Amino acid sequence: MTNTQTPPARAARPEAAPAPTRKRPPARDRGSRLLATLFLAPTIVGIVVFTVVPIVGSVVLSLFHWNVIDSPGYAGLSNYGEVFGDSTVLVSFRNTLVFMVFAVALQLLIALALALTINGRMPVWLRSVFRSAFFFPLVLSAASISVVMKYLFNQDFGVVNWLLGFVGIAPVPWLTSENAAMATVVLVYVWQQFGFSFLLFIGGLNNIPKEIHEAAALDGATGLRKHLTVTLPLLSPTLLVASVVGIINALQVFEQPYVLTNGGPGDSTRTVVMVIYETAFEQLRFGEASAVGVLLFALIMAVTALQFRLSRRFVHYQ
Amino acid sequence: MSQATLSSGRVRYRLAPWARIAGLAVCALLTLGPVVWTVSTSLRTPAEAFDLPPQLVPSNPSTEAYRGVFDQIDVWLLALNSTLVTGLIAVGQMITAGLAGYAFARLEFRFKKPLFGLVLATMMVPLQVTIVPVFLVLKSMSLTDTLLGLIIPAFPTAFGTFLMRQYFLGMPKDLGEAAMLDGAGPWRTFRSVYAPLAAPGLAIVGVLAFNYHWNEFFRPLILETSGQNYTLPLGLVSLQGNLGTGSISVVLAGVVLSMLPAVAVFVVGQRPLREGITSAGVNR
Numbered sequence: 001m002t003n004t005q006t007p008p009a010r011a012a013r014p015e016a017a018p019a020p021t022r023k024r025p026p027a028r029d030r031g032s033r034l035l036a037t038l039f040l041a042p043t044i045v046g047i048v049v050f051t052v053v054p055i056v057g058s059v060v061l062s063l064f065h066w067n068v069i070d071s072p073g074y075a076g077l078s079n080y081g082e083v084f085g086d087s088t089v090l091v092s093f094r095n096t097l098v099f100m101v102f103a104v105a106l107q108l109l110i111a112l113a114l115a116l117t118i119n120g121r122m123p124v125w126l127r128s129v130f131r132s133a134f135f136f137p138l139v140l141s142a143a144s145i146s147v148v149m150k151y152l153f154n155q156d157f158g159v160v161n162w163l164l165g166f167v168g169i170a171p172v173p174w175l176t177s178e179n180a181a182m183a184t185v186v187l188v189y190v191w192q193q194f195g196f197s198f199l200l201f202i203g204g205l206n207n208i209p210k211e212i213h214e215a216a217a218l219d220g221a222t223g224l225r226k227h228l229t230v231t232l233p234l235l236s237p238t239l240l241v242a243s244v245v246g247i248i249n250a251l252q253v254f255e256q257p258y259v260l261t262n263g264g265p266g267d268s269t270r271t272v273v274m275v276i277y278e279t280a281f282e283q284l285r286f287g288e289a290s291a292v293g294v295l296l297f298a299l300i301m302a303v304t305a306l307q308f309r310l311s312r313r314f315v316h317y318q
Numbered sequence: 319m320s321q322a323t324l325s326s327g328r329v330r331y332r333l334a335p336w337a338r339i340a341g342l343a344v345c346a347l348l349t350l351g352p353v354v355w356t357v358s359t360s361l362r363t364p365a366e367a368f369d370l371p372p373q374l375v376p377s378n379p380s381t382e383a384y385r386g387v388f389d390q391i392d393v394w395l396l397a398l399n400s401t402l403v404t405g406l407i408a409v410g411q412m413i414t415a416g417l418a419g420y421a422f423a424r425l426e427f428r429f430k431k432p433l434f435g436l437v438l439a440t441m442m443v444p445l446q447v448t449i450v451p452v453f454l455v456l457k458s459m460s461l462t463d464t465l466l467g468l469i470i471p472a473f474p475t476a477f478g479t480f481l482m483r484q485y486f487l488g489m490p491k492d493l494g495e496a497a498m499l500d501g502a503g504p505w506r507t508f509r510s511v512y513a514p515l516a517a518p519g520l521a522i523v524g525v526l527a528f529n530y531h532w533n534e535f536f537r538p539l540i541l542e543t544s545g546q547n548y549t550l551p552l553g554l555v556s557l558q559g560n561l562g563t564g565s566i567s568v569v570l571a572g573v574v575l576s577m578l579p580a581v582a583v584f585v586v587g588q589r590p591l592r593e594g595i596t597s598a599g600v601n602r
Binding site: 031032033035036037038039040042043044045046047049050051052053054055057058061110114117118120121122126129130132133134135136137138139140141142143144145147148149150151152159191195196199200202203248251252254255259273276277280281286289290293294296297300301304 | 335338339341342343345346348349350352353355356413414415417418420421422425426427428433436437440442443444445446447448449450451452453454455470471473474475476479503504505508529532533534535536539540551552554555558566569570573576577580581583584588591592595596597
């Protein structure tokens, strides 16, 4: 069907080309505009009502004291002052940044190593088995995975400590000590998320023309050197996307610490989003919660902008 | 191409394949291990759930834990809620993204560039930053603690719109021009030429939406306050709360039940899911 339709259309092109000034029928043009309006309305209205207005709303709300019950009172910047004076909020920002650094670094490293390894020679079926295995945790819910992990990382009867016992390692208080809890949250998060970067890398590697590797092999590059000097620069656009998406996602972490530790012990795993949730929906302090939200947004914007700026030096487009 | 160079390159690699495959196998085991453990523990009796070493194949498999889940929470209601919410959002996103993506790719109208810029920019806005005002908007529409309150805000999808725009841009323009020459208006051109070709792209949007919203926890946690409006992930976490550490196998049976549709989508929709994720990295 496509074959019979395409040739006449191709033939028609040269005739139309010399007369670009010829007016299109106005009715059709109007039809196209009307159609565009109808087609875009649901998306644009939805985005305005549920994203654009709420962003402005967050900024406005952060300037008010409001608990939904009493009428809102103008507070100026005092919510921000309160937020900066609140040690829990400050700790949550520090926790979130620490989480982000380790989670993203680990996730990218594992994903990159696996993507490069799986790209070597092996039977097709085996490659697809591995690929599916690494990608599988992505389809599961972070909340239910965290429920499962809570048992696996239990200090007394968890399978992880039982396994470590074989190597002679004493039971680790994975979720109950301030030092280990954040590491556990990172592990659980990375376990579920590395498949995302892995898939991005697989796509990126497939996009690298074979000839480049063959040329590099002819020049004598092999093994690790080939990866460092040839593959990585060519993969750098994908690395940028993976790290930008990874960072934006990591800064929003919620389910894992909420289910695994509920922010504890102490505040050691309390993240910014947990603080937003608690401040707004448990303590009904909507103004303060909005101020924290605005700060998180600013942080995400700043980190992303910084990344794009840095990437200008390291990212190579073919 | 010099045969010698290539084969010498191969010789250096000769020892590697086994180590490589073994390494990958260990990683795959670590990735799937927790899932296998979950399924096998859910099939043990609550009394044997704590057994170490964990038996991979339960010595006396029992569905007692699953009966426990049905006793503790109204699984059918939760599943119905989850299905309604997820299904309607998936269909809704396929419609809105398909239409908007087509408009951005193939129609002419004013403010096209700034509007598309707006859509792209909202991809950057995290849900958690806007949740308080969204909650208040929904409250003013009396939609808090309703399933509709979960569904309606999720209809517009910036990423889906972007994906569909790319998809339509990838189709030959000649097709539409030919239809136009044959006298088809913009609607006919869309309806009978482009829309049918968009099915695989729409499948990607639908599968991505299903997977994301089936597992969604944050919005339901905030919006749904009465148990009858809970979705599966919420019900599960409350199941865990009910039982404390009393019976792992019941909790894990609940986890397995809630995973089943996600696994089904993984099996059936693996390709669209993968393509949706991969294209996030390649198209931008």
